[in-house]
Each structure stands twice: as C-alpha cells, then as structure tokens.
Amino acid sequence: MTIGARDIRRVRQVRTLACLTLLAVVALLMAWLAGLWAPSGEARGPGSRNRDTDHPTVLLVNADHPLPDDFRTPKLVTLAGTVPASGSRVKVAAEVAEPLRSLFAAARKAGLTRLYVAIGYRTAAEQRALWKRAEDKSYVQRPGHSEHQTGWAVDLADLRVGDGEFGDSRAGRWLAGNAWRYGFILRYPPDKEELTGIAYEPWHYRYVGRPAARTCHDQGLVLEEYVRRA
Ligand SMILES: [Zn+2]
Incomplete structure (x- = not known):
C-alpha cells in the first residue's frame, strides 16, 4: 500500500x-x-483591579468585589478603654486601633467630645442577619461584600447628633476634612453613589493607610477609582 x-x-x-x-x-x-x-470566580484584569499587593488594607470590597477567597480576617482587638464605643464588644482590626486612637485624640482636641464608634468589625453571620433584616438595601452590602467584615471599617456617631444630621454636623464635617490624616477615607460620599453602589453614608469610614487616604482626599477619589488608577 x-x-x-x-x-x-x-x-x-x-x-x-x-x-x-x-x-x-x-x-x-x-x-x-x-x-x-482567572479560571473561576472574580474577573481580573487592568479594568478590575481590586487590591494593592504592597498595601493589604487597600482592598476594594463592594457589590462587585466580594472578599477574596484567600482573605483571612485580620487579628482583631476590642476598643474598650481605648476609644469611646457603643459597647465593650466593638472590635476593629489590630492595625486600625492606633490610627483610630490618633483620630479620636485629634477630634477631642477639636472639641468633639461625644464622638464614638458605633459599629466596627462584623462577622459573616452578623452581616447575613443584617442583610436579611434590612428592608432598604441601599445602605447594606450582601454578606461577603461588606467592609465591616474586614475589620478596617467603622461607623462613627455623635451622642449629640441624629443619624440624618451627622453629615452636616460639626463632627461629620470635621471627619470629612481630617480623617484622611490618620489613614481613613469617607467611603461613601454623596456624589459618588454610582461608583460605590451605596448611598451617602457620612458615618462610614474605612482605613486604607495614610498614603492612599491622602491621595483619595487630595484628588477626590473613592476607593473604586483609587485601585484602578494608572
Ligand atoms: Zn458602615
């Protein structure tokens, strides 16, 4: 053949x-x-960066970016006896404790003596319960998508001010103008709702570290914009 x-x-x-x-x-x-x-899970690429490997606290967590599979809850510390809080069980990530103390010391010097941390770290189970309970979801993230699960976010309040007035209060204005000096950013500003997916929350501050907070403040960026900048 x-x-x-x-x-x-x-x-x-x-x-x-x-x-x-x-x-x-x-x-x-x-x-x-x-x-x-990525073979599965979150999409990655130049348009969807969500973390800065040099600065772990610069991690984007929102409706489109859940906590990564490899995310481990940082070491947590209770705030009791260090800064005023709504209860003895309010916790934050250990790296946030010192910057938060400095922020509160500066706030006290500025005459804000009734400021306190209303909410800090939230477990996945607590976030699930909150999501289930919430009738208005514009202020709540799905479980696995909340910054409160990182230990790097705090909701602040003032004993003298109601929730609806916090943004326009002296405390709200002082925080918006000064929190960046201690590494915190106003995470959900009123004019960036389309980017953040969350309604204006004058009380929600997120620790990202000083360099990122300074850039966000100076350039008017939210974290969604910061992590994607060139
Ligand atoms: Zn919050």
Missing part, C-alpha cells in the same frame, strides 16, 4: 491542529500565570 498525496495532506492537517492546540494551551497557561485570566 502506498501513501497517497491525500494521506500526506491529512497528516499535515492533524500536525497543524496539534501545534495550534498546544500553542493555545501554552498561551492560556501564561495568561493565567500572569493573573490576567
């Missing part, structure tokens, strides 16, 4: 197909290694 021209063509076709398949596999593998393609 002799090998005809048709057989040779067929062998070549199979060889070409095998080469192309191999090339595609290698390309996918390289893209995956470069972090450009």
Whole structure:
C-alpha cells in the first residue's frame, strides 16, 4: 500500500491542529500565570483591579468585589478603654486601633467630645442577619461584600447628633476634612453613589493607610477609582 498525496495532506492537517492546540494551551497557561485570566470566580484584569499587593488594607470590597477567597480576617482587638464605643464588644482590626486612637485624640482636641464608634468589625453571620433584616438595601452590602467584615471599617456617631444630621454636623464635617490624616477615607460620599453602589453614608469610614487616604482626599477619589488608577 502506498501513501497517497491525500494521506500526506491529512497528516499535515492533524500536525497543524496539534501545534495550534498546544500553542493555545501554552498561551492560556501564561495568561493565567500572569493573573490576567482567572479560571473561576472574580474577573481580573487592568479594568478590575481590586487590591494593592504592597498595601493589604487597600482592598476594594463592594457589590462587585466580594472578599477574596484567600482573605483571612485580620487579628482583631476590642476598643474598650481605648476609644469611646457603643459597647465593650466593638472590635476593629489590630492595625486600625492606633490610627483610630490618633483620630479620636485629634477630634477631642477639636472639641468633639461625644464622638464614638458605633459599629466596627462584623462577622459573616452578623452581616447575613443584617442583610436579611434590612428592608432598604441601599445602605447594606450582601454578606461577603461588606467592609465591616474586614475589620478596617467603622461607623462613627455623635451622642449629640441624629443619624440624618451627622453629615452636616460639626463632627461629620470635621471627619470629612481630617480623617484622611490618620489613614481613613469617607467611603461613601454623596456624589459618588454610582461608583460605590451605596448611598451617602457620612458615618462610614474605612482605613486604607495614610498614603492612599491622602491621595483619595487630595484628588477626590473613592476607593473604586483609587485601585484602578494608572
Ligand atoms: Zn458602615
């Protein structure tokens, strides 16, 4: 039996197909290694960066960015006896405790003696319960999507001021103008609702560290914009 021209063509076709398949596999593998393609879960890429590997506290957590699978709750500390809080069980991530103390010391100097931390760290179960209970979801994130689960966010309140008036109160204005000096940002400003997906929350402050907080403050950026900047 002799090998005809048709057989040779067929062998070549199979060889070409095998080469192309191999090339595609290698390309996918390289893209995956470069972090450009995730086999499952959250999409990654230049347009959807959500963390700064040099600064772990600069992590974007919102409706589109759940806490990453590899996220481990930071070491938590109770605020009791360090800064005023709504109860003895209010906790924050350990790295937030000192900046929060400095923020409160400065607030006291500015005459804000009734400021306190209403809410700090929230467990996944607590967030689930809150989400279930909330009739108005514009102020609440789904479980796994809340900054309160990181230990890096606090809701602040003033004994003299009602929730609805906090933004326009002396405390609210002072925090909006000064919290960045201690590494905190006003996370849900009134004019960025479309980006954050959350209604204006003058009481919710998020620790991101001083360099990021300064940039956000100076350039008027929310975290969604900050993590995606060039
Ligand atoms: Zn909050």
